[in-house]
């Protein structure tokens with residue numbers, strides 16, 4: 001897909017690692033928490049300090065958008081940012097189109113904020129984001145009184161006529177999506193009364209946790225088997241509070257997977273966020289027989305954090321239940337790579353949401369593996385991978401389709417394939433994991449960009 005916003009492409013040929021991977025590293029800050037820290041700080045009164053902020057392209061788009069809306073957002077040192085917000089309901093109408101780049105989280109969460117402020121705005125994104133569904137947020141948000149206009153299909157670019165006195169929403173999520181849940185809750189911040197969201201399956205709860213941290217009243221109650229009801233009292237006095245962003249478990253996934261696969265490796269990733277609604281991959285890897293050790297468990301900035309050490313060893317196939325998908329939704333491409341290297345069959349169930357990520361990750365992951373000689377099928381919404389028992393042929397060209405996670409997954413596959421794996425473009429890795437190639441080289445991957 002072409003886009004005027006697309007960075008120059010950066011192809012990479014990955015050769016098998018010739019030595020074990022070793023060392024202790026830290027990955028960049030959590031992307032979900034970084035977006036939220038910037039947005040919520042901009043809505044709060046006063047000065048918020050953020051440490052460990054992910055300085056990836058996606059989060060930088062959110063920083064630019066909050067500036068365009070009148071917050072003062074300043075980078076004071078690497079990963080350390082200061083945000084001066086003026087308080088809920090006081091955002092300024094942006095002068096120009098808000099370009100959210102490649103980021104679904106930025107676009108969807110911001111929709112909730114823009115809908116609930118009395119201003120006109122227009123939002124767009126890159127070629128990938130313009131293809132992703134927005135009706136999942138604009139449908140519920142329309143009940144606030146806000147109006148959304150777009151071309152047919154309800155995708156970006158989107159014009160938003162927000163309302164200064166939005167009606168509070170009561171909404172049951174039709175898809176398991178933390179982005180939709182968050183958009184509804186954010187619209188509820190500036191609404192008089194109670195906003196209520198029901199989620200049939202629990203999704204990442206960083207919005208709930210961080211809104212409470214900034215002084216909002218948010219309650220969470222169980223709903224049926226594994227679901228939740230979230231209620232938010234509108235018009236809270238949001239007050240600036242510092243935020244420490246933990247390392248992103250979705251980024252640590254690539255480093256740890258590489259260490260599990262390259263023979264003889266042992267790698268520690270320090271300070272990984274371990275919110276239980278994010279750790280489905282680690283559970284799954286252990287079920288595959290992975291030696292994944294947790295140490296130095298602690299709570300930082302209200303989130304559980306720990307150091308994870310991956311030690312290479314034999315892995316076997318796994319059957320991942322659909323209920324686990326929300327807690328590892330971004331990890332299926334790298335899990336598929338691990339399953340391709342493992343012995344025996346794997347089945348990952350209930351992956352319909354993968355079709356609407358930065359790319360159609362179901363078909364793109366299938367293509368990634370097939371191009372490299374691995375047998376893989378899709379049956380309904382399930383992916384079936386036939387493990388090679390450590391004998392991935394490789395030799396294929398992977399199309400990353402403007403999708404950072406495909407680029408990193410293909411890179412890890414190349415480290416253990418018999419023939420070099422060509423990755424058409426690694427530039428999009430910068431959306432979530434700037435410095436990925438250097439970090440991998442610091443533990444011995446030998447990647448030559």
Ligand SMILES: O=C(O)C1=C[C@@H](OP(=O)(O)O)[C@@H](O)[C@H](O)C1
Pocket residue numbers: 031032033104105176177178179180182204329330353
């Ligand atoms: O809320 C968030 O920060 C995110 C939610 C998930 O998306 P969905 O809500 O579309 O499942 C995830 O895939 C994305 O990377 C980040």
Ligand SMILES: C=C(OP(=O)(O)O)C(=O)O
Pocket residue numbers: 031058102103104105106330357358405432
């Ligand atoms: C799906 C992802 O992000 P987003 O929806 O924010 O583009 C991701 O990072 O894998």
